[in-house]
Amino acid sequence: MEHNKNFREMDDHMIVGIDLGTTNSLIAYFTEEGPKIIPNRLGKNLTPSVVSVDEEGNVYVGETARERMSLYPDSVAQTFKRSMGTEREYILSGKHFRPEELSSMVLRSLKEDAEVYLGEEVTEAVISVPAYFDDKRRKATKRAGELAGLKVERMISEPTAAAVAYGLYDKTKDTRFLVFDLGGGTFDVSILELYHNILEVRAVAGDNYLGGEDFTEVMAKLFLQKAKMTLQSLTEKEQVRLYRQAEKAKYATSESDKITMSFLYHEETIEQQITHREYEEACEELLMKIREPVKKSLSDAGLKLGDIDEVILIGGATRLSIVRDFLIRLFRKFPDTKLNPDETVALGAAVQAAMKERREEVKEVILTDVCSFTLGTEVVVEYEEGKFEDGRFCPIIERNTVIPASHTERLFTVRDNQEKVRVRVLQGESRFARNNLFLGELEIEIPKGPKGRESVDVTYTYDINSLLEVEVTVVSTGVSRKMIIKGQENQMTEEEVKKRMEELAYLKIQPRDYEENRLVLLRAERMYEEALGDRRRKLDHYITAFEAALKRGDHDEIMDARDELNEILEEEDE
Numbered sequence: 258m259e260h261n262k263n264f265r266e267m268d269d270h271m272i273v274g275i276d277l278g279t280t281n282s283l284i285a286y287f288t289e290e291g292p293k294i295i296p297n298r299l300g301k302n303l304t305p306s307v308v309s310v311d312e313e314g315n316v317y318v319g320e321t322a323r324e325r326m327s328l329y330p331d332s333v334a335q336t337f338k339r340s341m342g343t344e345r346e347y348i349l350s351g352k353h354f355r356p357e358e359l360s361s362m363v364l365r366s367l368k369e370d371a372e373v374y375l376g377e378e379v380t381e382a383v384i385s386v387p388a389y390f391d392d393k394r395r396k397a398t399k400r401a402g403e404l405a406g407l408k409v410e411r412m413i414s415e416p417t418a419a420a421v422a423y424g425l426y427d428k429t430k431d432t433r434f435l436v437f438d439l440g441g442g443t444f445d446v447s448i449l450e451l452y453h454n455i456l457e458v459r460a461v462a463g464d465n466y467l468g469g470e471d472f473t474e475v476m477a478k479l480f481l482q483k484a485k486m487t488l489q490s491l492t493e494k495e496q497v498r499l500y501r502q503a504e505k506a507k508y509a510t511s512e513s514d515k516i517t518m519s520f521l522y523h524e525e526t527i528e529q530q531i532t533h534r535e536y537e538e539a540c541e542e543l544l545m546k547i548r549e550p551v552k553k554s555l556s557d558a559g560l561k562l563g564d565i566d567e568v569i570l571i572g573g574a575t576r577l578s579i580v581r582d583f584l585i586r587l588f589r590k591f592p593d594t595k596l597n598p599d600e601t602v603a604l605g606a607a608v609q610a611a612m613k614e615r616r617e618e619v620k621e622v623i624l625t626d627v628c629s630f631t632l633g634t635e636v637v638v639e640y641e642e643g644k645f646e647d648g649r650f651c652p653i654i655e656r657n658t659v660i661p662a663s664h665t666e667r668l669f670t671v672r673d674n675q676e677k678v679r680v681r682v683l684q685g686e687s688r689f690a691r692n693n694l695f696l697g698e699l700e701i702e703i704p705k706g707p708k709g710r711e712s713v714d715v716t717y718t719y720d721i722n723s724l725l726e727v728e729v730t731v732v733s734t735g736v737s738r739k740m741i742i743k744g745q746e747n748q749m750t751e752e753e754v755k756k757r758m759e760e761l762a763y764l765k766i767q768p769r770d771y772e773e774n775r776l777v778l779l780r781a782e783r784m785y786e787e788a789l790g791d792r793r794r795k796l797d798h799y800i801t802a803f804e805a806a807l808k809r810g811d812h813d814e815i816m817d818a819r820d821e822l823n824e825i826l827e828e829e830d831e
């Protein structure tokens with residue numbers, strides 16, 4: 258195993274950058290040559306964000322967990338990032354988990370890989386989150402880190418991380434960026450502006466249910482239509498296999514004008530030729546859907562297409578040539594793709610980690626973000642002389658405001674001889690206070706007097722680390738009170754984190770050394786189930802040989818048997 262030499266002081270501790278993605282996650286660190294991805298135990302940069310827990314409480318993460326999907330579907334969870342910050346529970350082999358607990362298992366696996374690779378303990382991370390993640394979802398992400406034994410003091414929004422990775426940390430020219438992020442199941446567009454060394458997210462828009470998987474589905478449907486088959490006629494396992502083949506065919510469309518997709522159905526290989534043009538036409542509707550968030554983000558930022566200096570592509574699905582061609586036509590310029598679109602965010606998070614460590618190699622760029630929700634307070638509105646309506650919401654920091662931000666609103670007394678003012682702090686977009694999320698409240702006494710004479714200034718200051726400071730000052734006396742809101746209803750205290758960690762202690766994290774063996778066996782088992790006749794017998798022969806070698810425990814023999822089995826699997830998994 259490669260060990261990195263490091264020249265930092267002993268008491269310095271390493272902060273890593275993590276992209277905790279919907280489909281895949283990555284971990285990176287900062288080296289003297291710049292940010293670098295740390296490969297996982299299988300030697301790969303991407304670890305699928307998939308978790309499986311079996312009946313005995315064994316935990317599998319990444320590719321191994323994904324491979325268990327077709328054999329033990331009830332033991333596997335994926336795309337749980339979508340549910341972060343919600344009360345949703347996942348049941349794996351009869352055991353209950355919250356989204357942040359599943360995320361923590363992915364983080365733990367990444368942390369372990371980094372520790373072995375770097376040869377030192379990793380205790381702190383900068384984790385990236387989508388720009389639209391609200392406070393609750395950010396808190397859940399932080400908690401996932403804590404459950405994995407990682408301190409998470411700073412989070413970075415994904416588009417900001419992407420822009421930072423593209424060299425922003427040493428860029429001086431003012432630039433407007435559009436970050437186009439098309440992942441497996443999500444689509445985000447962000448507009449950022451670098452101005453006087455301050456990087457600002459100006460607007461975010463997106464579609465939570467659009468991504469590379471939709472393009473796979475179009476390919477699968479096109480195949481079925483050409484082969485005159487229906488999805489309903491396939492079993493669940495056959496559907497999983499069809500989608501796997503469709504994904505491969507989708508990748509191939511970027512390489513050639515005409516591809517052949519094949520699908521093994523009842524021991525018969527069905528083949529269909531699909532042209533690039535046909536596929537592009539079938540994807541027309543998806544491409545149209547991409548336009549909307551691009552338009553919305555531009556109009557929210559008050560910009561036109563022509564105002565954008567650089568277009569950055571991130572997310573695996575931006576590798577699709579039909580997506581790229583569409584974007585070139587849309588923006589009338591070539592997007593910036595010098596970095597691997599899967600790795601950009603993690604690299605940016607590692608740069609941010611270096612900034613936090615105050616490493617000399619990186620210039621500190623002040624990162625800003627936009628508030629993805631409105632923060633305000635409850636007020637009483639006088640809609641006609643002497644007629645009041647209470648329970649109304651008064652925005653103080655509006656959605657899409659650049660943060661850090663500080664705004665003040667002056668509120669007047671509504672009754673004669675009112676003795677105090679209560680400021681209820683709320684988050685949300687509704688005109689009515691009751692529909693918004695209650696974050697906390699603050700009371701302050703005021704001098705008595707006729708209504709409307711006394712007033713208070715309510716100041717909200719919201720920063721990039723999601724801390725909201727509320728200050729209320731009585732205008733006539735200058736007396737003020739302040740509070741800081743960190744917590745939220747589903748926030749766990751330190752004891753709760755500890756308690757939940759103890760509760761989860763029954764989980765057995767698999768030793769990383771045997772991961773590759775486990776993965777090969779699972780893959781072989783899955784293919785055995787799918788195969789029949791000669792193929793099945795052949796697979797059985799090599800699986801048995803590999804299992805026998807494992808039992809005998811001779812390292813060289815195991816490696817040889819594994820290589821042989823792997824070769825057969827490659828051959829058979831056309």
Ligand code: AMP
Pocket residue numbers: 278279280281439440441442468469470473504507508511571572573574575576577599
């Ligand atoms: P991400 O969530 O960013 O990891 O993106 C995953 C999505 O990217 C999946 O839908 C993949 O099918 C897609 N993807 C990955 N590599 C490619 C490729 N070479 N060509 C087309 N799509 C790809």
